Amino acid sequence: MxxxxxxxxxxxxxxxxxxxxxxxxxxxxxxxxxxxxxxxxxxxxxxxxxxxxxxxxxxxxxxxxxxxxxxxxxxxxxxxxxxxxxxxxxxxxxxxxxxxxxxxxxxxxxxxxxxxxxxxxxxxxxxxxxxxxxxxxxxxxxxxxxxxxxxxxxxxxxxxAKSIKLDMKTALKLYNHFDKMFDDEQGGFDGKSEPKFPTPVQLHFLLRYYYYILVDLERAYERLAIMSINEIRNRGASLGIDFKDCENEAQFLNKLKEVVTSRKQVAEKSLEMVNFTLKKIAMGGIHDHVGNGFHRYSTDRYWHVPHFEKMLYDQAQLLMSFVEAYAITKDQYFAEVARDIVTYVERDLRDPEGGFYSAEDADSYPHEGAKHKLGEVLFRSFQGAFCVWEMSEIKEILGDKNSEIFCWHYGVKPDGNVDPNKDIQGELKRKNVLIQRHTLEETAGHFNITSDQLKETLSESMKELAKYRVEKRPKPHRDDKILAAWNGLMITGLARAYDSLRDKKFLDLAEGAAKFLKEKMYILEKKVLLRSFREGPGDVEGFVDDYSYLIEGLLHLYQSSFNESYLSWAIDLQDRQNQLFYDEQSGGYYNVKEGTKDILLRLKDDHDGAEPSANSVSVSNLILLGNIANNLDYSTKAEQTLKYFAGRLNTVPYSMSAMVASLMLHIKGVKQIMVVGREQNPIVQQFIEVIQDRFIPNKTLLVAKPENELLLEKNEMVNAIVQGEFAKETDDNVPSVHICENFTCGMPISNVEELVDKLKY
CATH class of the missing domain: 3.40.30.10 (Glutaredoxin)
Known part of the structure; x- marks a missing residue:
């Protein structure tokens, strides 16, 4: 026991x-x-x-x-x-x-x-x-x-698992699980249970499932447009439907309409569940409304009273979730929350040399001079001395008028707003955990002010409370250890944020972290990654998650900056990961290399925890990197890894959301988008921004030009296109875009409007 x-x-x-x-x-x-x-x-x-x-x-x-x-x-x-x-x-x-x-x-x-x-x-x-x-x-x-x-x-x-077929039925099974477990009142996928974790890997899967359904429908329409009804009856598998029982055209059209409507509803439900959950999380007490960023998890169903620890890996993955939701919906609220996360990470978790620290503790001294920290009992004792407020404090800091508006909007009560059942040690008696109880429209209407006036009041109030908190309360202890794996996750989030929000600072932060890892935590002559850094590099070599998460970050960073050094490093790391951790006999990656001392068993992680499993991330990396570098061995290893875990994917996909997302990428294939031209050209920049602005989870984005020595060496298709387009170098070369799938490229696209139309799905 x-x-x-x-x-x-x-x-x-x-x-x-x-x-x-x-x-x-x-x-x-x-x-x-x-x-x-x-x-x-x-x-x-x-x-x-x-x-x-x-x-x-x-x-x-x-x-x-x-x-x-x-x-x-x-x-x-x-x-x-x-x-x-x-x-x-x-x-x-x-x-x-x-x-x-x-x-x-x-x-x-x-x-x-x-x-x-x-x-x-x-x-x-x-x-x-x-x-x-x-x-x-x-x-x-x-x-x-x-x-x-x-x-x-x-x-x-x-x-x-060797005989199990890899197909989209696994994704449907996982979607049905989330649909069944979805809390349609508070968001999340644990039903009405508690505690509640944000679990970005689940959101990651649902957004991709949404996208692939719409792509399938769009492609089915394209096929239908050039097929007769008899052909469609005979080739109904293209839609996954049997039309043979349809006796006439009317029956066929009715069945087709039912199928299309049903699938669109599934796609819309996938997106709705993600959007609703993200908004509930952002409005909740798990979100540090005063100090930015997100706490670890909520002890209750309502995302209200958190465990007050803040982890780098949560910030990184939630940043990706909010950015992707924004890319699909263009809802500015998601963009604001994404910027909020970056504000916190840059201010409180960034090392001056560029790397990112691991965490901030949940506990802190309640005030200057306090002798004892508040204690913790699993799921029941919630420290948060740095974060919680008494109504009298807020009134004193903000004054009567602003405090009345602020307290109504954020659910502040005279006797505190924490359920005593969640505070068995009495640490939060009369305390308030800020939670947005009303929308901006509701609060503005309640106080008969404009939305702009309300936003200004709330912004000023937050600044005053943040200033008080920093000046009057001891900050929680910061875990200033820098981990390669979690920095890799953060690089991914920042690169994606840059793509969608076009804030150069986000790209600079991502590149700063990559530079830190390469200079401080990478042994160049051995091509070996180190796991951690604190007061100097640690002596433990990286585990499989250090490699896989960093490779993922570098792949995103390459497609944001088009700096070939990131692609080169990603390839070196992938080759080293394969050498150290891959099981050549059965497929899949071990967590540790062979011969690791004091480890009785070499495990292969498949289930997601607070972070996606390293094998799941590795499959995605291998598929994308194999496409960019035209490396068949990478693609083969990706498929063999999926086959190794096929049994678990078939029986318990709900514990492997990230692996199912990678499975969908394997099934659907990569959309390679090449912008031919130099980044300095304004038209090239327009092309890049149009592509990066869209949520296309299975894309690789390349800028092809003669200076790309590594890319031209690795990718024959890119090389051929560049040789053709730049055969006669002139100042009036017209940039173009090529969209390639299944080793076939479409006709070059030379204007933005046509590109927008081609990228619909």
Missing amino acids: ATSSKSNEKKPVVQSELNRLSKEKSPYLLQHANNPVDWYPWCEEAFEKARNENKLIFLSAHESFENEAVAKIMNEHFVNVKETQPDVDRMYMLFVQSFSGSGGWPMSVFLTPELYRKTGFATLLKRMSELWKEQPDEMRKAGTNAIEQLREFITSRGES
Whole structure:
């Protein structure tokens, strides 16, 4: 059995000596350097101590132990290890999930000195120690058997999937799941349950499903226009419908109308669910209305009371979601929220040299001079001292008139607006978590003012509250570790934001992060990526998610800047990722390279967590990069990876939204769009902006010109077009656009109006 609880006793600890974590660089580990528990990091020294002293290892992730009585037992009977390595997290979390049916953080497990596991916590501490002394051989045997069962389970996944067909039925199954689980009152896809997570990977899938349905319908119309009714009856598979039962033209047309209407409704519902969810999230307390950006998750169904931690990976993925929603709808609200996210990340998470820090903590001191931090119990204790407000504070800061408008708009109440059931430790009594309770139109009407007057009032009020918060309240602790994987996600979000919103600052921020990673976290001579940086580069080489997320970021950055150095680096990283992590025998990517110390099993992630699975991102990268670089090996690896996970895709697609999105890309194929000409030409810029302005998830955008040495070397089709278009170099060369699919390019397009028409779907 697994446990993830904390002692109810939370009292300040006075300790004369720091534990071994004080020597670490990780901000997370340093936070526990004052614990009375004698923590070790995940290291050989800890394992050697366990072997020499014949003690069990107590492994903890995302857990704090400040109770001195519990610490005494732990120090006496166990070697206590605090870890932050994702490969370790995943391996033991998979074990917990496989043998207990559930899992989550904080995670606490017991390991033999050989790193096998037996679960338990708190009241079981002494009993576990006794069992280890009395029955060490039996416990070792149980651990060995469990690991073998898990190894067989992992191996069987790929073997059982070989005969399963890859098709769009998987996407339909996933859509039906989200349609069924959609909360049509508050948004999100957990029904009416709580807590609630933003889960951008789900939104990512739905937007692509929306797009591909409309593309299929548009192409079906094109085919219908040149086919007779008898031909359509015989080739109904082009629409996935059987028309053979239609006895006359009227029946055929009625059936066709029903099918088209039904599919359009599915597409519209996909988009509506995303738009509604994003607006509910942005209006909710999970959104830091004063300080920008988004908190980790909502403890309630209403996106109101958050866990106040802010993670870089959430900002990156939500930025992508809001930008894509804007690209489709042109709703300025989505653009405003996207800019809000960038404001937060640039101001609070950016290193002066360009990289992005990992997170800001949930807890902080409630005011200057406070002695104790507010505590945390999983899902029930919500710190947020930096973020919450009493109505009296707001009135004092804003004055009567502005505070009345502000409090009505953001649901501020004299006795606080937090449900006491969500505040069992009483930390948020009389406090308010800002949540937009009314639309701008409703608030303007209520106070009989114009929308412009309201916007000005709310803007001024936010500035005053932000100033007060920064000047009067201690900021939460910042985790200033820079991770390659999460920076890769942020580069993707910023590049996409630049494409849609045309703010050069967004591109500069993305390029700054890429420059930091290459200069500080990449060993050029070995072409090896490092995982982290804090006070210098870490000594741990990158895992598969570091490679896959960064490659994705570089692909987007290349298509935003058309700087070939990003394409070159992406290819180098992809080749290294394939060498280190790819399973040539079965397909798919392992999380860690072969020979990684202290890892009993090399896993292949398929399910999405807070971030998309690395295998899902890798499939998309391989397809797109294979198209750009004309690399058949990349395309083959993408298909083999999908086939390896086909069994899981068929049975539980709802845990693999990102993989299903990549599956759709594989099925639908890449739309390669080449703008032939130099970026300095105004017409070329118009072409680029028209293309980037549209949501085309399966596109690769290339600017083809003679100076593109790498692109011309890798892509024969681009080379041929460039040679033809630039055969006779003159000042009056007319730029053109070529749209290529299935290794066939259409006729060159030479004016913007025609391009707009061709890009409809």
